[in-house]
Amino acid sequence: MELKVPPALVFLCFALLMYLLAEFLPIGYFDFFGRLLLTKILVGVGVIIALFALFQFRKSKTTIDPTKPEKASELVVDGIFKYSRNPMYLAMLLILLALGVFLGNAFNTLVAAGFVSYMNRFQIVPEERILLNKFGRSYKDYCILTRRWF
Numbered sequence: 458m459e460l461k462v463p464p465a466l467v468f469l470c471f472a473l474l475m476y477l478l479a480e481f482l483p484i485g486y487f488d489f490f491g492r493l494l495l496t497k498i499l500v501g502v503g504v505i506i507a508l509f510a511l512f513q514f515r516k517s518k519t520t521i522d523p524t525k526p527e528k529a530s531e532l533v534v535d536g537i538f539k540y541s542r543n544p545m546y547l548a549m550l551l552i553l554l555a556l557g558v559f560l561g562n563a564f565n566t567l568v569a570a571g572f573v574s575y576m577n578r579f580q581i582v583p584e585e586r587i588l589l590n591k592f593g594r595s596y597k598d599y600c601i602l603t604r605r606w607f
Contacts, residue, residue, distance in 0.1 A: 459579050459580075459582075460523070460524050460525075460526070460580065460583050460584070461579075462579070463523065463524055464523050464545070464546060464549065464576065464580055467572070467575060467580070468552075468553065468572070471553055471568055471569075471571065471572045471575075472556055475553065475556050475557055475562075475565045476556075476560065478562055478564055478565060478568060479560035479561065479562035479565060485562045485564040486561050486562055486563075487561050487562070487563050492558055492559070492561065493559070495555075495558050496555045496558045496559040497555075499552070499554050499555035499558065500551070500555045502551055503548040503549070503551035503552040503555065504548070504552075506537060506541075506544050506545075506547055506548040506551070507545055507548035507549075509536060509537040509544065510536075510537050510538070510544040510545045510548070511545075512536070513533050513535070513536040513537060513538055514533060517531045517533045518530065519531045519533060523545070523580065523584070526583075526584045526591075527587050529588065529591065532588070532592045532595055532596055532599065534599050534603070538603070539603065540603070540607065541604060541606060541607050542585075542599070542600065542603050542604065542605050542606075543576075543581055543605060543606060546576050546580070546581065546606070547606055547607055549572070549576075550569060550572060550573060550606070553568070553569050553572055554566075554569050557569055577605075581605065585600070
């Protein structure tokens with residue numbers, strides 16, 4: 458399963474799971490003042506982070522295909538990548554959290570945690586292994602200076 462399922466598809470599957478959980482689980486509903494505003498803020502921040510990451514990839518003229526990290530032609534370490542090694546996955550997480558808040562089911566936080574766990578195991582760790590082999594010491598130094606998620 459490592460690097461086989463595109464992260465966008467994983468994201469959609471977890472979003473569907475969140476919807477189904479909120480729709481059919483009779484417990485866990487919550488509401489609070491500002492819930493919709495928080496949803497919009499989380500989506501906005503997620504979209505901005507994703508756009509900055511895409512811009513950095515395009516600027517560096519390297520691949521954005523997460524299933525083939527070996528095709529990376531350059532190690533991107535500036536811009537948004539100074540703060541997160543995986544800003545695209547962070548953006549997906551923020552949007553999933555926004556969906557969870559919008560749907561108003563507390564158990565969706567467990568689904569979001571499952572997304573993080575899945576991405577770490579089946580996407581990020583294999584990517585890191587490939588990038589370490591490809592970029593060596595510079596990637597290792599980057600990993601020391603920059604956190605995996607945020």
